[in-house]
Amino acid sequence: MRLIFMGTPDFSVPSLNALHEAGHDICAVYTRPPAKKGRGMSAQLTPVHECAEALGLTVFTPENFKTPETVSMFASHQADLAVVVAYGLILPESVLSAPVKGCWNIHASLLPRWRGAAPIQRAIMAGDMKTGICIMQMEAGLDTGPVLLRQELDINDTDTAADLHDRLMWLGADAIVEAISAHENLQPIQQSAAGVTYAQKINKQESRINWSQSASQLDCFIRGLSPFPGAWFDADGDRIKVLAVRPIESSSEAKYKCGEVLDSGNGKPIIACGRGALELVRLQRSGKSAMTGEEFQRGKSLKPGTLLS
Incomplete structure (x- = not known):
């Protein structure tokens, strides 16, 4: 097929490579404009931009699709299909309908569950046991279009957001190649009105740990935010990110307050929760760099009896 590819972060790169390796004619790559970063505020290309240049593909970086000129340029590619994965810009109807077969999105959840910006994190935070990839025909609503292909993936009880991100990234690349190969036989399935949930963008204040929750709930919460933005708590005015934990199911914490530092007897920081x-x-x-719990205790000890807010 003659394709337009639209993506921005690392998550999008395997899909671009897979479509190129499959022999499709990628006539244009759209990605976010270079961002100024670092002390020198030098322009930094997105991962998709770097990949596209390495493949010798033509790259476009519009700020948005609000001008007739930008929409006209997009339509002028005369593509059969546009593939969209973690692009980061809203596409108007004039763009969605420009390619012959419209725009297909690679979405990292089992729609209609977890529509929106943070499906990977939200699935782990909620304790879901399964997630997956949906190839979806895009329409004006937020991730509301019919699903063309669905592939499931188990969420392991040790998966962090980073772990699941990487597995879904490769699954998405395989799924889009399969979907395009089988496009003549795909049957679009409308999403059910039941079971709709929204994966709102994570904010830093939401990432604060609430010790009154159970150990198992907090385990999911912390893994879903690891490594970024990271679940956190305050200790003596210092914001501490928690990147990995081990739940301890016990009845002995009943005599302790939620957030109380327990005496582990082995130099490891253990915190009482609402349960466990x-x-x-x-x-x-x-x-600072990430460190083990024992290293943390040697440098900034959380003394037994301390109550974390």
Whole structure:
């Protein structure tokens, strides 16, 4: 097929490579404009931009699709299909309908569950046991279009957002190649009105740990936010990210307050929760590298009896 590819972060790169390797004619690659970063505020290309240049593909970086000129340029590619994965810009109807077969989105959830910006994190945070990839025909609504292909993936009880991101990234690349190969036989399935949930963007304040939740709930919460933005708590005015924990199911914490530091007897930080307790396995202080719980205790000890807010 003659394709337009639209994506921005690392998650999009395997799909671009897979479509190129499959022999499709990628006539244009759309990605977010270079961002100024670092001390020198130098322009940094997106991962998709770098990949496209390495493949010798033509790259476009519009700020948006609000001008007739930008929409006209998009239509002028005369593509059969546009593939969209984590692009980051809203596409108007004039863009969605420009390619012959419209725009297909690679979405990292089992729609209609977790429509929106953060489906990978939200699935783990909610304790879901399954997720997957949906190839969806895009329409004006937020991830509301019919599903063309669905592939499921188990969520392991140790998966972090980073782990699941990488597995879904490769599954998405395989799924889009399969979907395009079988496009003549695909039967679009309208999403059910039941079971719709929204994966709102994660904000830093939401990422604060609430110790009154159970150890198992907090385990899912912390894994779903690891490594970024990272679940956190305050200790003596220092914001501490928690990147990995080990739930401890016990009835002994009933005499302790939620958020109380327990005496582990082995130099490992253990915190009482609403039910059970958590061993803090990997942490990160502000401006510091990640460290083990034992290393953290040697440098900034959480003394038994301390109550974390």
